[in-house]
Amino acid sequence: MRLENFVEGTDTTRDGLTGNATAVLHEVAELLVALAERGETGIIDLGGMPLSSADKAWLAAKLGQGEVQMTLNLDGASEVRETAFHGVWWLVHHNEKGVLTGEFIEISSVPELVSAHPDDIRQAADKLGFLINDL
Amino acid sequence: MAGLAQHGVSRRSFLKFCTTLASAMALPPAAGLAMAEAMAAARRPSVIWLPFQECTGCTESITRSHSPTIESLIFNVISLDYQETLMAAAGHQAEEALQHAIKENFGKYILIVDGSVPLGQGGAYSTIGGRSNLETLKEVAKGAAAIVAMGSCAAYGGIPKANPNPTGAVSVSDVIKDKPIVNVPGCPPIPVVMTGVLAHYLTFGTLPELDKLGRPKAFYGETIHDRCYRRAFYDQGKFAKTFDDEGARNGWCLFELGCKGPVTYNACATTKWNGGTSWPVESGHGCLGCSEPDFWDAGSFYKALSMPADPLKTVAGAAAVGAAVGVAVSFANRAKKSAAKAAHETTTLPDLEK
Amino acid sequence: MGELQFLTWVRGTGLNLAISIFLLGVLVRIIEIYSLGRKKDLAEPRSVAGASGMNTVFRRSIPADGMLKTSPITYIGGYVFHIGLGVVVFLFAPHIKFFQDLLGFSWPGLPSQAVDFAAVLTIVALLLILIDRISKPVKRYLSTFQDWFTWTLTFLPVLTGWMAVQHLLLPYTTMLALHILTVELLLVFLPFTKLFHAFTVFGSRWYNGTVNGHKGVAV
Numbered sequence: 001m002r003l004e005n006f007v008e009g010t011d012t013t014r015d016g017l018t019g020n021a022t023a024v025l026h027e028v029a030e031l032l033v034a035l036a037e038r039g040e041t042g043i044i045d046l047g048g049m050p051l052s053s054a055d056k057a058w059l060a061a062k063l064g065q066g067e068v069q070m071t072l073n074l075d076g077a078s079e080v081r082e083t084a085f086h087g088v089w090w091l092v093h094h095n096e097k098g099v100l101t102g103e104f105i106e107i108s109s110v111p112e113l114v115s116a117h118p119d120d121i122r123q124a125a126d127k128l129g130f131l132i133n134d135l
Numbered sequence: 136m137a138g139l140a141q142h143g144v145s146r147r148s149f150l151k152f153c154t155t156l157a158s159a160m161a162l163p164p165a166a167g168l169a170m171a172e173a174m175a176a177a178r179r180p181s182v183i184w185l186p187f188q189e190c191t192g193c194t195e196s197i198t199r200s201h202s203p204t205i206e207s208l209i210f211n212v213i214s215l216d217y218q219e220t221l222m223a224a225a226g227h228q229a230e231e232a233l234q235h236a237i238k239e240n241f242g243k244y245i246l247i248v249d250g251s252v253p254l255g256q257g258g259a260y261s262t263i264g265g266r267s268n269l270e271t272l273k274e275v276a277k278g279a280a281a282i283v284a285m286g287s288c289a290a291y292g293g294i295p296k297a298n299p300n301p302t303g304a305v306s307v308s309d310v311i312k313d314k315p316i317v318n319v320p321g322c323p324p325i326p327v328v329m330t331g332v333l334a335h336y337l338t339f340g341t342l343p344e345l346d347k348l349g350r351p352k353a354f355y356g357e358t359i360h361d362r363c364y365r366r367a368f369y370d371q372g373k374f375a376k377t378f379d380d381e382g383a384r385n386g387w388c389l390f391e392l393g394c395k396g397p398v399t400y401n402a403c404a405t406t407k408w409n410g411g412t413s414w415p416v417e418s419g420h421g422c423l424g425c426s427e428p429d430f431w432d433a434g435s436f437y438k439a440l441s442m443p444a445d446p447l448k449t450v451a452g453a454a455a456v457g458a459a460v461g462v463a464v465s466f467a468n469r470a471k472k473s474a475a476k477a478a479h480e481t482t483t484l485p486d487l488e489k
Numbered sequence: 490m491g492e493l494q495f496l497t498w499v500r501g502t503g504l505n506l507a508i509s510i511f512l513l514g515v516l517v518r519i520i521e522i523y524s525l526g527r528k529k530d531l532a533e534p535r536s537v538a539g540a541s542g543m544n545t546v547f548r549r550s551i552p553a554d555g556m557l558k559t560s561p562i563t564y565i566g567g568y569v570f571h572i573g574l575g576v577v578v579f580l581f582a583p584h585i586k587f588f589q590d591l592l593g594f595s596w597p598g599l600p601s602q603a604v605d606f607a608a609v610l611t612i613v614a615l616l617l618i619l620i621d622r623i624s625k626p627v628k629r630y631l632s633t634f635q636d637w638f639t640w641t642l643t644f645l646p647v648l649t650g651w652m653a654v655q656h657l658l659l660p661y662t663t664m665l666a667l668h669i670l671t672v673e674l675l676l677v678f679l680p681f682t683k684l685f686h687a688f689t690v691f692g693s694r695w696y697n698g699t700v701n702g703h704k705g706v707a708v
């Protein structure tokens with residue numbers, strides 16, 4: 001018996017939309033305005049509200065595909081892709097068993113997870129220095 | 136984050152872990168970032184882990200979790216100052232480490248306990264370094280900021296407390312009354328519940344919201360039954376009758392095979408085990424109810440909730456007594472009838488004229 | 490006492506006690522009543538069509554002439570709740586499982602939604618019967634403590650069972666334990682109250698029918 005055969009009991013119209021996807025899109029729009037005008041980043045947890053698979057498909061279709069697609073190997077694969085709207089990123093996290101562990105929409109110039117941390121950069125600089133010394 | 140790198144965990148992996156953990160605890164997404172920062176911060180609270188009358192299953196569950204680096208790293212990052220199974224020191228050295236940690240961090244350390252506390256024979260049933268667990272618990276609890284009772288034994292008494300409880304086992308909250316206690320029951324508990332509680336405390340300095348049994352509502356707020364993927368079959372009345380019959384192979388509800396899902400609060404149905412691989416019902420076995428108090432004494436694991444928990448011992452005897460009394464009464468009635476008949480006096484005309 | 494411990498008690502000790510008392514009481518009373526037998530009627534038996542024990546058993550299942558119009562709630566409510574109770578008790582899968590454990594055999598049940606529907610009908614019918622008993626002056630005048638008590642004993646198990654399945658009011662474990670407890674109370678008092686009609690109604694009708702049929706009267 002496959003898990004996917006069972007549907008969560010959300011109220012749906014015949015095309016499977018609950019109406020929650022529209023709400024999420026509104027939130028994305030608001031956060032994007034905040035980013036544009038005040039530089040404030042935002043993040044929406046798609047696992048935090050009831051969204052049917054039709055909802056997610058609708059949202060993905062509305063946000064579209066951008067120019068950037070990244071795969072992160074972090075104890076399981078994570079995919080980061082930019083949507084057709086600059087600053088709106090869609091993140092999907094899996095664990096090593098391939099099970100979905102989280103899905104987020106992040107509104108920022110680049111997702112927090114992707115940019116390198118200053119401390120890490122400092123450490124890397126030292127490390128590269130040592131590597132060159134040993135040449 | 137130097138500690139993290141030492142354990143082969145990158146900052147990004149850690150951040151990913153924290154955001155998904157926050158999501159699992161229904162915290163806002165920003166909390167994930169806060170968690171990562173708090174846990175990576177330089178000043179981190181000390182954690183003391185005391186193992187009492189336990190089977191070590193809880194420790195195993197944590198360290199054998201899907202991301203052993205993450206879970207065990209938590210304890211290294213947060214300065215796990217005393218953990219008998221995991222620490223290198225032993226004997227007197229270990230005891231010194233414990234005393235040192237207590238003194239250094241008095242009032243601020245988190246105390247994790249797994250295993251029950253036996254009270255029988257003055258506590259002699261379980262001792263460490265010659266001191267009873269009861270004594271050790273009372274002493275170490277004094278300087279703890281909060282106590283986490285890991286596993287059903289520490290939370291409720293668990294298997295040692297099961298009938299007839301030969302060692303007089305009790306739970307941590309039966310002994311300590313003046314400290315905030317979080318119960319993380321399960322036999323063993325799901326690893327991420329443990330890390331979720333610690334992460335919450337390290338980030339916010341408070342314990343997560345608890346139910347009336349002291350369990351974090353984020354993980355123990357719903358019953359297995361209410362989140363079970365086989366629920367549709369329960370509602371349609373489609374039950375597996377035996378293990379591996381047609382119904383079982385079609386994934387039908389395991390109620391008739393003794394599943395205690397309806398009366399058990401835990402996250403197994405949603406969070407699952409072994410990194411989301413599966414959980415008992417999905418693997419074809421009914422829920423044991425292992426995160427509920429005294430589940431060991433709640434009747435057979437294979438008897439449905441609507442069946443008697445124990446064999447009905449006095450019923451046959453009562454039926455026999457009932458039949459006997461009934462027969463006795465019927466004889467008494469007949470005797471009464473014949474006596475009445477015999478005592479029947481005839482009336483004659485002179486009697487009436489009297 | 491924790492929720493699960495309460496449930497374990499009612500499923501264990503409580504159930505044992507209740508069924509024991511029930512069986513004891515039922516056997517005492519059945520043997521006591523049926524062993525009384527009948528006084529021999531030495532008159533020549535008359536044979537009139539429609540006058541016999543079996544006839545009376547079935548005839549009394551139908552309201553007498555005009556009674557349905559006078560007291561519709563008594564008859565309709567009565568039938569609805571009896572049938573509904575039968576459906577809920579004997580055709581709900583968890584209950585069938587219980588009987589299987591006691592008797593060693595089982596039978597097919599109905600889907601849970603059908604039983605749920607029957608339970609709601611039963612609850613409504615019982616409430617209407619109660620309201621009727623309170624509002625009809627004669628009925629109220631004739632009612633004794635036992636009438637209200639047995640109504641409560643019958644109503645509570647259906648209500649608590651339905652509430653447990655619907656997850657209403659109290660946490661499921663407690664609601665389920667209360668349901669089993671109310672069933673146990675019903676079992677304990679059944680043999681010693683008018684609820685014992687469950688075992689005597691057909692025997693009683695047959696007796697009346699036979700005795701009067703012997704005299705040539707259809708009752």
